Amino acid sequence: MAIDPTRIPRYEHGSRVPGWDDAVDLTKEPAVVPDPATTPVPAELRAEIEQHMSRYPDFRSAAIPALHAAQRLHGWCSPTAIEQVACVMRLTPGYLTAVATFYDMFETTPKGRVDVYVCTNISCSLRGADRIYAAMLDAAGTDPDFHVKSFECLGACDIAPMASVDGEYVGPLEEADCARIVEDVKAGRPVLESKQLRHMKVAGSEE
Amino acid sequence: MKQLFYDNLDQPGLNTLAVYRRDRGGYEMLAKALDMDPADVLHELQASGLRGRGGAGFAMGTKASFLPKGDMDKYVVCNADESEPGTFKDRELMQKNPHLLIEGICIAAHAVGANKAFIFIRGEYQLQADILEAAVDEAKAANLTGKLDLWVHRGAGAYICGEETALLDALEGKRGNPRLKPPFPAVQGLYRGPTLINNVETLMNAPIILRMGGGEYAKIGTERSTGTKVVSVSGCVQRPGNYEVPLGVPSREILYGLAGGPPEGRAIKFWFPGGSSSPVLPGTDEYLDLPYDFESMAKAGSMLGSAAIIVVDDSVPVMDVALKTAKFYRHESCGKCTPCREGTNWTEKMLMRMESGEATPMDLDIMASVCEQIIGNCLCVLGDSMAMPIGSMIKHFREEFEAHIEAARERNGLGMVA
Numbered sequence: 001m002a003i004d005p006t007r008i009p010r011y012e013h014g015s016r017v018p019g020w021d022d023a024v025d026l027t028k029e030p031a032v033v034p035d036p037a038t039t040p041v042p043a044e045l046r047a048e049i050e051q052h053m054s055r056y057p058d059f060r061s062a063a064i065p066a067l068h069a070a071q072r073l074h075g076w077c078s079p080t081a082i083e084q085v086a087c088v089m090r091l092t093p094g095y096l097t098a099v100a101t102f103y104d105m106f107e108t109t110p111k112g113r114v115d116v117y118v119c120t121n122i123s124c125s126l127r128g129a130d131r132i133y134a135a136m137l138d139a140a141g142t143d144p145d146f147h148v149k150s151f152e153c154l155g156a157c158d159i160a161p162m163a164s165v166d167g168e169y170v171g172p173l174e175e176a177d178c179a180r181i182v183e184d185v186k187a188g189r190p191v192l193e194s195k196q197l198r199h200m201k202v203a204g205s206e207e
Numbered sequence: 208m209k210q211l212f213y214d215n216l217d218q219p220g221l222n223t224l225a226v227y228r229r230d231r232g233g234y235e236m237l238a239k240a241l242d243m244d245p246a247d248v249l250h251e252l253q254a255s256g257l258r259g260r261g262g263a264g265f266a267m268g269t270k271a272s273f274l275p276k277g278d279m280d281k282y283v284v285c286n287a288d289e290s291e292p293g294t295f296k297d298r299e300l301m302q303k304n305p306h307l308l309i310e311g312i313c314i315a316a317h318a319v320g321a322n323k324a325f326i327f328i329r330g331e332y333q334l335q336a337d338i339l340e341a342a343v344d345e346a347k348a349a350n351l352t353g354k355l356d357l358w359v360h361r362g363a364g365a366y367i368c369g370e371e372t373a374l375l376d377a378l379e380g381k382r383g384n385p386r387l388k389p390p391f392p393a394v395q396g397l398y399r400g401p402t403l404i405n406n407v408e409t410l411m412n413a414p415i416i417l418r419m420g421g422g423e424y425a426k427i428g429t430e431r432s433t434g435t436k437v438v439s440v441s442g443c444v445q446r447p448g449n450y451e452v453p454l455g456v457p458s459r460e461i462l463y464g465l466a467g468g469p470p471e472g473r474a475i476k477f478w479f480p481g482g483s484s485s486p487v488l489p490g491t492d493e494y495l496d497l498p499y500d501f502e503s504m505a506k507a508g509s510m511l512g513s514a515a516i517i518v519v520d521d522s523v524p525v526m527d528v529a530l531k532t533a534k535f536y537r538h539e540s541c542g543k544c545t546p547c548r549e550g551t552n553w554t555e556k557m558l559m560r561m562e563s564g565e566a567t568p569m570d571l572d573i574m575a576s577v578c579e580q581i582i583g584n585c586l587c588v589l590g591d592s593m594a595m596p597i598g599s600m601i602k603h604f605r606e607e608f609e610a611h612i613e614a615a616r617e618r619n620g621l622g623m624v625a
Contacts, residue, residue: 007619008563055358057280057323057398063380064363068330102382102541104364105330117331121292122483122531123441123517152366152535153292153483154331157441157517158448167333198334201217202299203448204465 031094034087041084045073049088059089063099067106076107104151112147114185116140117164120150123157132161132173139178146182159197169197209427211415211435212408213451216303222338224345227306234306234351236414240314241353248318252413254421256433261286261369261406262482262513264501273393274319274401281321282397284404285312286374287328287335290366291482292535293515296437296449297407301328301335304411305342309357311410314417316355319403323356327374330363366539370587371404372396373541384543385587406513408437428454432500436514440466443473443520452499459495462518473520477603480504481512483532484592486599487519508599525604526611529597530558536593547590550581554597561612564619568609575601 048069052062066085067077074081077100079093086093100106105115118133133150140146154169156162162171165181170192177192184191193199220226227233240248253268274281285308289297301308312324326343328336340359346352365383367373372386375397396402412434416424425433432454438461441447445467452461462468462478469475475490480499486509488494497503504511519528537551557574560566578594585591601608 008565058379060380061360061378064330064377065361068361068363099380099382102365103330103362106363120531121535122479122528123293123447125527125531126442126517126519126523151331151364152538153290153294155289155295155298155329157293157295157439157515160441160447164331167331169334198302202213202303203446203450205217 031083031092033090033092034083036087039083039087041087042073045069045084046088049085053089060091062089063091063096064103067096067100071106075113076109076111078110107147112140112143112145114146114166115164116146116148116166116181117151117154118148119152119154119156119160119162119164121153123153124160124162127160127172129161131175132163132178135175135178136163136181139182143182145185156197158203159195159200162197165191170195171197209435209453210451212300212304212307212411212437213449216299221303222305222342224306224342224349227304231307232418234310234346236417237310237313237317237351240317240417245318245320248314248417251416251421252318255412255416255424256421256431257409257412257416257424258432258501259406260408260412260436260514262291262484264511267405267409267412270393270405271315271319271403273391274403275394276320280323280398280400281319282400282402283312283316283319283321283324284374284378284392284397284402285324285326285407285410286369286371286404287326287332287339287407288362288369288374289332289407289513290329290369291484291513291515293439293441293479293482293517294513295439295441296514298332298335299449300411300437301332301407302338305339306346307411307414308339308407309342309346309352311413312357313352313355314413315403315405315410319401321403322354324358325378325397326357326359327368327378328359328361329368330361336361365541366535367541367587367589370589373587374404375402382541384541385589387586429498429500429502431502432511436499436511438499439513439515440518441515442478442518443469443475443523444518445470454500455498455503457495458497458499458516461499461516462495466516466518469518469520473522476519476521476523476525477600478519479515479517479596480507480509482515483517483535483596484588485510485512486595487603488599489603490518524611525600525607526558526561529600530555530562532596533558533593536589540589544585544587544590546581546584550577550590551593553577554593561608562615564612564615564617564621566612566615568612570612571601571605571608 049066052065053059070081070085082093082096120129140148156169159171257267258264368377368383373383377383392402436454437451450465477487477489501511533555537555540547540551542548578598581590581594
C-alpha cells in the first residue's frame with residue numbers, strides 16, 4: 001500500500017530527520033590570522049584571554065575559555081567575536097569556528113541575551129519536560145531577550161523537570177513556573193528563588 | 208549505614224577552608240601524604256581496591272601505577288564533565304564539599320609525581336565551578352597546594368568530553384574528539400605527557416582512604432567492589448536524589464527503600480542501573496534482588512556505570528525512552544568514527560519510522576543489527592552506549608515494539624503486516 005507523503009512529519013528542510021550542518025561556501029577564500037593593526041579588540045577581553053592563555057603549557061587550551069569570554073561580551077560567537085579571539089590567540093578564525101560549532105553552549109547565530117536551557121533528556125522527560133519546554137517557549141514568546149533551547153541532561157535529575165536560566169538551576173518546574181521565570185528575569189529578580197538548586201538539601205533530609 | 212561523603216554534607220560553610228579544616232580535619236591527609244613516599248601513597252590506594260567512579264570502574268591505584276616514574280611534566284586531570292544522563296552526584300559533592308576534591312587531587316598528584324592539575328568541569332555547572340574556583344583560590348592562598356599548579360577549566364557543553372581522551376582534546380583547546388588508544392593517557396595524555404585522569408568521586412576518596420588506611424577501606428562493600436558509592440536515583444520514583452550506600456546492597460533497597468519506589472499505583476517497568484548508557488533491566492524480583500555492585504550488574508548483562516539509576520514505570524511506552532536515548536546519542540556523537548556517527552543517526556531514523564507508522568517488524572531486526580555493528584568498532588564507547596541500551600530494550604520488550612509498530616501502521620492507514 002502506498003504511503004501518503006502528506007501524513008509523514010518532516011523538518012523544515014524537507015527531511016524526516018534533523019540535519020547535521022549547513023553547507024559550506026567552497027568559493028570563499030579561507031580567513032587568515034587577523035592582523036592586530038586592523039582588528040580592534042576591547043582591552044578587557046584581551047586581558048581576560050591573555051590571562052587564560054598564561055595558565056596552560058599550550059596557549060591553545062585557552063580557546064574554550066576565550067570563546068566563553070567573547071560570547072559574554074558580544075552576545076554570541078559572531079564573526080567579529082571570533083575574529084577578536086583569533087587575533088589575540090594568533091589562531092585562524094576557522095580553527096575557532098570549528099571549536100565553537102562543536103559545543104552546545106556556543107552559538108554561531110544571533111541569540112537572546114538570557115539563556116534558558118530546558119533539559120529534555122530521559123529523566124526530565126519522564127517527569128514532563130517536553131510540556132515544560134513547550135510552556136517555556138510559549139512564555140518567552142517572541143521576546144528577543146530570551147534564548148530558549150532544549151538541552152541534553154544538565155545533571156540535575158533530582159529536581160526534574162528542570163531548567164537552567166543563565167546558569168541558575170531551577171526545578172522541579174510546573175508549567176506555570178515558566179511565566180514566573182520570564183517575569184523574574186525581566187524584573188531583575190533572582191529567578192524562582194524557592195526552586196533554586198543552590199538552596200537544596202541532600203535527598204532524604206528533613207526540609 | 209556507613210557514610211563517607213554524605214555525613215552532614217549540608218553543614219553550612221563546609222565549602223570554606225576554615226570549616227573544612229576545623230570540623231573535617233581538612234588537608235591533614237594531604238600533609239600526611241606529603242610526608243610519605245609517593246610509592247607508599249600509591250600502595251594505600253591500591254590496597255583500598257577503589258574502582259573508578261566515572262563509569263568504566265577501572266582500579267584507580269592500578270591506573271595511577273601505570274604512569275612512568277621520572278622528572279618529566281606529568282598531569283592530573285579531574286574529570287568533572289558529569290554528563291551521563293541520570294548522573295548528578297559529582298555536582299552535589301563539588302558544590303557542598305569542594306575542598307575534599309582539591310585535597311584528593313593534591314594527594315593523587317603527589318602519588319604520581321604530577322606538577323600540574325586541571326579540574327575539567329562541564330560549562331553548564333556554573334555555580335559549582337564558581338565554588339570550586341573560590342576553594343582553589345583559598346587553598347592556594349593558604350599555600351596548601353604547594354608546588355602543584357591547579358586550575359579549574361570550564362567546558363562548553365559536550366557529552367563526549369566525559370570520555371577521557373576527548374576531554375584531553377577539549378582541554379587542549381580542540382573539538383572534543385576521542386583519540387586512538389593505546390597510547391593510554393597514563394603514558395601519553397595531556398600535551399603528550401603522562402596523565403592521570405579520574406572522576407570527581409574517585410579523587411574525593413583519596414583523603415578518605417589515607418585516613419582509614421587502604422586495608423580498612425577495602426572492608427566496606429564487597430570483595431571486588433569496595434567502598435561506598437553515591438547513587439543518583441531519578442525518573443519515576445517518589446524521592447529522586449543522591450544516596451550513598453556501601454556497594455553490594457540489594458538494588459531493591461535503593462530503588463524502594465531510599466528513593467521510595469515508583470509513584471502510587473505504579474510498578475517499575477524497567478530501570479537503567481548505571482546511566483542511560485547501561486543496558487536496561489526489567490523491574491522484576493530477579494533483577495531487583497541483585498546486589499548493587501560492579502560484578503552483579505555485569506553478570507546480569509548490564510553495568511554499574513556511573514551508578515545513575517533511572518527508573519521507568521509501567522505508564523511509559525518503551526518506544527518513548529528508546530527514542531529519547533537514540534536522539535541523545537545521535538546529537539552527542541562527535542562524528543569521528545563512522546559506525547557511531549551513522550549508526551546513531553540511522554537508529555534514530557528507524558525509531559522515527561516506527562513512530563510514524565512506516566516501519567515493519569523487520570525494522571526491529573535491522574535496528575538490532577545496526578546496534579550490534581556499532582559495538583566495539585569505534586575509538587570510544589559513545590556508540591556502544593546507545594547500542595547497548597537500545598539492544599536491551601528490544602530484547603526485553605520486543606512484543607511491545609511490535610505492537611507499537613502495528614498500531615502506528617494502522618493509524619497511518621497502512622494496515623496490518625501479515
